[in-house]
Amino acid sequence: MHVLRINTRTREARTEPVPQTWERLGGRGLIARILLDEVPATCEPLGPKNILIWAPGLLVGHMLSSCDRISIGGKSPLTGGVKESNAGGTTGLALARLGIKALLLEDRPEDDRWWVIVIDEQGVRFDPADDLVGLGVYASAERLRERYGTQPAISLIGPAGEMRMRAAGIQNLDRDGMPTRISGRGGLGAVMGSKHIKAIVFDPPKGAKPPLVDPKAFREAQKIYNKALMEHPQTKIYHDYGTAAMTSMTSHFGSLPTRGFSEGYFEGWERLSGEHLREVLIQRGKPSLPNHACMSGCVIQCSNVYADEQGEIITSPLEYETIGLMGSNLGIDDLDVIARLNHEANDLGLDTIEVGAALGVAGRAGLLTWGDGEQALALMDEIRRGTPLGRTLGNGAVVTGQVLGVEQVPAVKGQAMPAYEPRVIKGTGVTYATCPQGADHTAGLTIRAKVDHLNPEGQAELSRKVQISMAGYDTLGVCIFAGFGFAAAPKDIIARLLRARYGWEDVDENILSDLGRETIRLERAFNWRAGFTTADDRLPEWMTREPVPPTGAVFDVPEEDLDTIFDGL
């Protein structure tokens, strides 16, 4: 494995050995380490000093079920702090096969030209991207696959990233070539846009795989893990219903963001449920699919393919967060409409959470009638056209609130909240408040814990525990849902996999927590240097004051609990 540095100004590439302090990290943890080592924390995120990083997790490369995720990161233009956003699809695997431990995109061009970077056995080259500029993600991906074949993995941005909108993400292909696995959060698409890179094509040599120190032990451990994952009841639920399985659960708790986070219960929730989604997809038949794997080897297959009644694919997958933020959050109860909004966001290269939250803020400002899908689509078109309103929305919920004069913006550290109402699921509220990434459900979702979610007591402890685990999984390249398998398998399963792959004999059953704690420590150190303080570890004030129906809950976890959550990390 090596480090690949590409200077986007000089268009020079350099391969380097992996520094010792980077070796035992991958994915999210490695990104935090690199940022601390190489990026001035106070730099302008869209300026030449920011570095955009691709880093596969430690377990990536061998098609372990749900363990081939790619982490992309840098200093976030949305939060001003550390950012890692991971995705499924084929990019992680391709980097591992190319032997790339970390890819660093440095500097930025001084002229107006745009490029496609191609990375293969021969090395690195820059191809002009002039014909792709302004094209949507779908059309760009199609053209790139015509040009470079269907084999390579591709990371690319859409018009939103080109326009350096802070809600822009970076798309990755899934194993079917659909460009919809997005490293969506934190505006990394704008960072890629600032460097004038439209796409990166990762073309590993056929059959290449990262080495295994002990292939036999690896396969044994893999078998045990796979079995545990397969047998876990949650795997079946996600297989059948995908992430939309959450709709009924959040509805039950009164924690489904509704009409601009003004309510926690949506009367149309059943039409947004996993059950209903599955019915629609089965009824429509192919190309609609209720289960679909974004990565080769995944046994969960929580993804889906959503086609309209005429059999035209609209989006893949339709996920719970999108359903929440672009559905109930906008008062919309029609999956077809949500899928079309999702398609628009995908094609523009936008994070559906951030832009859905921004649309909710626009609704609060009276620019969107709740439930009016055509209006919502018209607002997405404003983004595409780059109008002042569109540019506002495309820069996320906080800027939208500032411009439109809306106080009730659901965001922390500048990043919009996912579809778990934090006044109700208070442990997740603690995660939103204290996670170095800004409001992020994948950083520590607590909704499954058997606790009284409305009781503020003990929520910080719960959040801490889950945040540490998730930071560990994100460093391993493990999907959030694979965690069920690892948790059910013998305690040393991750250690066994790492030992078999890398020969790290000193790794023990605490490795997940060790990696998680190290990752959060590094992230907090970067944020601290960037100027973050405990003042940033807060939910917005209005959520501590305005009760959310029907529970009438406010966020009332004591600030002291927030400020001490990572003590002794």
Next chain:
Amino acid sequence: MHVLRINTRTREARTEPVPQTWERLGGRGLIARILLDEVPATCEPLGPKNILIWAPGLLVGHMLSSCDRISIGGKSPLTGGVKESNAGGTTGLALARLGIKALLLEDRPEDDRWWVIVIDEQGVRFDPADDLVGLGVYASAERLRERYGTQPAISLIGPAGEMRMRAAGIQNLDRDGMPTRISGRGGLGAVMGSKHIKAIVFDPPKGAKPPLVDPKAFREAQKIYNKALMEHPQTKIYHDYGTAAMTSMTSHFGSLPTRGFSEGYFEGWERLSGEHLREVLIQRGKPSLPNHACMSGCVIQCSNVYADEQGEIITSPLEYETIGLMGSNLGIDDLDVIARLNHEANDLGLDTIEVGAALGVAGRAGLLTWGDGEQALALMDEIRRGTPLGRTLGNGAVVTGQVLGVEQVPAVKGQAMPAYEPRVIKGTGVTYATCPQGADHTAGLTIRAKVDHLNPEGQAELSRKVQISMAGYDTLGVCIFAGFGFAAAPKDIIARLLRARYGWEDVDENILSDLGRETIRLERAFNWRAGFTTADDRLPEWMTREPVPPTGAVFDVPEEDLDTIFDGL
């Protein structure tokens, strides 16, 4: 003297004795003290926990020349930190005559009604303001003067403050009843708007004056100060040319912000000079006036009245900062056009510095052709209509840069820079970077110092010295130009005035610096609690990289100098 608290939700008022720790402070220093004592530093600036404060300086009340300024402050919605913005006019005097050491507007209403607060001998009452909502500042002031007479002082906001735009200020009447003395900086108009107060009418009893412990000693000291001020050559310059006298000086140094801070020299500068302005005003004759006092008793009279060729008053005064930000910064060299832009900003209740900088950013984004006054006026009209673009501009330069995708925003801590290019006048750049208020020239302008402004060495020391003095003057209620008089008078002149007024026998010739240091300490403490760190004490990164013609200077004062500037304060 007493403290007056008004709760804008319950509409109850309460008079209280002055707490001991507030007694020896006034104006800017007192505002910092009150914020620290009473406002949670992390609160939402437009929420119910922010307090909007009026505090006359310590010397206000006796028509000492140029010493009757009113400080208005609170937590800034633009910077998120401490904010004090002072103005001339009649408000300071009226508060002192009412015996008000500090007026605190607390909480905010929960309904949609708007109010005028009337404060007189009888006490405090709330009058409905429904007929004033949406009216411009000029029409509102006229109606208020019809209703309450021409005697009272008035603080009021325009449509921008009602819309809670972050570039909105609070206007005060001058001694001729013109509503154009603006506490412009930091978005305090939005705070007043958040509390649904359209105006406050201050109606002191006739002839009332704050007590003097030793009237004879006071008048003696006053005489000495007045003489020193009158004899100072700078007084004559400001009398003749007003603040526009700066145009030739900044042009000479290459530090006149031009076309969105992309250059430091404007080829049309002579048409923007104090000399040309004076010519125009003399040639046009009354009501145009080249010199005019905003406060009774002022011998400097740096203000002016600017009427068009038909004798219709457009604005009063036309100031250097407006000429810089809405003139050269937009490539406009026509004083008539600048005066009209100034009129629009005044009528909307907007800070001309902030909105001028925002227009400059719009110019960088291609939404304004440099030099096109009609386009600039059309953009001001967008603000009036509250369109998405208008709301963007009305929220200041930083939001405008975020929305329009412009990196080159001239701002620190969210507040736009005045008309001194900090890459060239580096001491003022240090002030912009380190002042707790955000970019602010009145907090420590260094352009008159006999130093090499382009040399980064020693600039922090210079800035520190001037920042301390200015914080002292702002606490006394002293106009920036009165400082020339105090500096030329005997060293103990301020101590003599304070002793004569308050009987503070322990006050000595260090009082200006003592007050200044105390003020900055308090302000930094509040900002620290609000989450500010040294990471916020920086000029924008692009100014450290992009040279400004014609000097080719970048901002290169070492960060260590910035971080240690207030050591041992």
